[in-house]
Amino acid sequence: MAGVEVDGVEGMKAIVGQQIGPSDSRPVTQADIDAFAAVSGDHQWIHVDPARAKAESPYGTTIAHGNLTLSLADGFRRGLMQATGFPMAVNYGWNKVRFPAPVPVDSQISATAELVSFDQLEGGWWQAVTKFTITVDGAPKPSFVGESVTRLMAPEPSAR
Numbered sequence: 001m002a003g004v005e006v007d008g009v010e011g012m013k014a015i016v017g018q019q020i021g022p023s024d025s026r027p028v029t030q031a032d033i034d035a036f037a038a039v040s041g042d043h044q045w046i047h048v049d050p051a052r053a054k055a056e057s058p059y060g061t062t063i064a065h066g067n068l069t070l071s072l073a074d075g076f077r078r079g080l081m082q083a084t085g086f087p088m089a090v091n092y093g094w095n096k097v098r099f100p101a102p103v104p105v106d107s108q109i110s111a112t113a114e115l116v117s118f119d120q121l122e123g124g125w126w127q128a129v130t131k132f133t134i135t136v137d138g139a140p141k142p143s144f145v146g147e148s149v150t151r152l153m154a155p156e157p158s159a160r
Helices: 008-014 030-040 050-056 066-080
Strands: 004-007 026-028 081-084 088-098 107-120 125-136 144-153
Touching: 004 008, 008 081, 008 107, 008 125, 026 030, 026 066, 030 066, 066 081, 066 107, 066 125, 066 144
Parallel strands: 004 081
Antiparallel strands: 026 107, 088 144, 107 125, 125 144
16 A cells, blocks of 8 residues: 655645555445445445345446445545644545446445645645545446545644
């Protein structure tokens, strides 16, 4: 796995535009899909009914929920990019989320990240926009592409 560790504002600025990864692969199992269905309430058959999906789905099997795939981006984040030197970071949301291809059950997926921008805001805050791409290993196109927006509090100048 190819990840990066950066320290503080200058470290973040230095990696803007760089592709990071790919990450290690991880499986997406029917147990993962069923657990997500239980939490989200999305029990659409294409996700949770293997027999029906095999018979009726164009994919021939169950597929992961798009929002499950999105949520897995956070599981890849730490292995791809770790930023130190910020006392606090908060998830501010997502931009441009797309699901170009399915994630079939029992697929192995991996991710890449790119820090698209890192901008100073008011009150000591900085905003990082990181594009995550998740791909089924060996697939020709990604299953997820989205921009994570994170707000990071920089330490007071005298604190560093």
